[in-house]
Amino acid sequence: MILQQISTGGCQSYLLGCGESCSAILIDPALPQLDRYLGVLAREGLRLRYVVDTHTHADHFSAAHELKDRLGVPAVMHRNSVAPYADLRLDDGDMLIFGDLRLQAIHTPGHTNDSMCLHIEDRLFTGDTLLIGGTGRTDLPTGDPDALYDSLFNIVLKLDPATQVFPAHDYKGQSSSTIGREIAENPRLQQRDRAAFAEMMQHLNLTAPDHMTEALRTNMCGGKTIEQMLAEAARKVPFMSLAELRTRLLEGGDDLIVLDVRERSAFEAGHIEGARHLPRGQLELRVNQELPDPTLRILTVCEFGKVSTLAAATLRELGFRRATALDGGMKLWREKGYPVEEGAQ
Template sequence: MLFETFAAGGCRSYLLGCETSCAAVLIDPELSLTDRYRGRLNQHGLTLRYIVDTHTHADHFSASLALRKAFGAPVAMHRLSAAPFADVRLDDGEMLIAGTLKLTAMHTPGHTHDSMCLVMNDRVFTGDTLLIGGTGRTDLPTGDPHQLFDSLFGKLLKLPGETLVFPAHDYKDRGHSTIADEIRTNPRLQKTDRAAFVEMMHALNLAAPTHLTEALRTNMSGGKTVGQLLSEAACGVPFLSMSELGSRLGGNSRDLIVIDLREKDDYDMGHIEGALHLPRGQLELRVNSELPDPTMRIVTCCEYGKISVLAAATLRDLGFMRATALDGGIAAWREAGFPLEPSR
């Protein structure tokens, strides 16, 4: 069996490959690693048969939908998952088979109601149910400490002690553990009384994940992240460097319109010479009156160079095919020593 672990911060995902059939399974893929997964699959000549999310993630962005579109492989989740794009909905004890790979779903609610572990031969992929030296939290949507207690002590920890544990997060830099090691050393598993365990989980008082709302929104619905919107827009928009724009201002600017998308107060404090003030929120409503010539060359700019990319993409969609975005924003322009002029 081919086996590889991928890391993105504290997140862990796993690629399993059957050497006989070249079938592969990818567990808990992270969106920022999409190209790395693609590269490994191609490198090893593997065909992706299943993409599995062990639960609805609230702390990172799943790559499942993007990989499904790229490879045509079905997404497998527990049957209680809210994700509309899940093709295979697993119940407790059901199995995925890809060549010689056989993974059995073990429903382990607690961290989320759709949490499951995947048991395969000598190992178990525990998602966020059991971590190395910890467990998944239970204070996020659909979490329940009582269910987690039952999932751990009633199911997962009854696996053979030598079973290797591969979680969806690793904050100990250990890569993997075993069921026996966790029973012996994991502080949270020392609370074997239900009431004591539940009290401990309620008292954790953990900070909310950085991307909680966006992660839940995208992972539950299949919607796009802000990063995906920016990336997709950037693929269809050319950029103009600050030095190139600087050289074209003044006497050479007749064939060029600079659009400043910021709000009025920011624009008035200082803007690029001759820039037209057109706030992003008014762009579509005023574009016909402010930009009567669709053949003009346009450069969009904003404070940090992100809204300008979306605006340039919108202008191109509207037929302004020479719309470009400034590489960097007004903040970078200012830091580079290029001049800004205040409104009079």
């Protein structure tokens, strides 16, 4: 069996491959590693058969939806998952077969109600149910400390102590553990009384994960992340450097419209000399009046270079084929000491 562990910060994903059939399964993929997964598959000569999320993640963005669309493979989750993009929903005990390998789902609610562990040979991919030296938290949506107690003490910890444990998260540089080691050393598992375990889990006082709201929105509903939208927009437009714009302004040409898409207060506080003002929120509504000639070259500008990228992509979709975005924004323009002017347009 081919096993590749791929880290994204503290998040862990796993590529399992059958060398005989050249087929593979990807577990808990993270969106920032999308190109890496595709590269590893190509390097190993593997074809992806399934992409599996062990649960609805609240701390990172799953790549399952994107991989499903790109490669035409089923996105797999537990049947309790609300993710609309999941094609194949597993019950406790269901198996996925790829080549000569068989991966069995074990429903282990607690961290979330759709959490499952994935068992193959002597390995257990535990998602956030069991971590190395810890467990998944139970204070996020659908978490339940009593259910986690049952999943751990009545299911997971009854497996062969030699079973290797591969969690979805590790922040201490440890790639794996074993059931036996966790029983002996994991401090949370020393609370073997149900009430004491639940009490401990309810008073961990953990901070909310970064990007939790966006992660839950995208992973539960199948929406796009802000980074995805920005990346898609960036693929549709060219960019102009700050230095190039400064040179063009000094030369005094009239073949470029600098369009500031920030809100009025930001524009009036300081903008590039000669810039025109059209807030991004009004772009589609006012573009015909403000920019009647679609053949003009338009350079969009914002504070940090992100909203202007979205605006330039929108302009191109509207037919302004020469729309360009500034590589950077007014913040960097000011930091370089380039001149600004204040007041209304």
